[in-house]
Amino acid sequence: MKQIGSIMFIFGALAAITGFMNSVPRLLAWIYNWGETTAWIIKIGLIITGAILYFMGNKKEVNKE
Numbered sequence: 095m096k097q098i099g100s101i102m103f104i105f106g107a108l109a110a111i112t113g114f115m116n117s118v119p120r121l122l123a124w125i126y127n128w129g130e131t132t133a134w135i136i137k138i139g140l141i142i143t144g145a146i147l148y149f150m151g152n153k154k155e156v157n158k159e
Contacts, residue, residue: 099147106140113137 109122113133118126125133 095147096151099144099149099151101144102140103144103148106137106144110134110137110141 105119105122108119109125112118122137125136
């Protein structure tokens with residue numbers, strides 16, 4: 095779960111940062127089909143969900159020890 099969260103966070107952050115330079119990763123280019131506002135909602139959602147999954151996976155690893 096930690097790896098999935100980190101991948102989601104990285105892709106969301108990349109899309110947000112490269113969006114300011116009018117360049118978007120090909121994997122996330124489809125989110126602009128619904129408009130700029132929806133694309134931002136999806137990017138922010140990826141960042142937040144990725145961070146939550148990362149920290150939840152981190153807590154589970156600590157509890158196993």
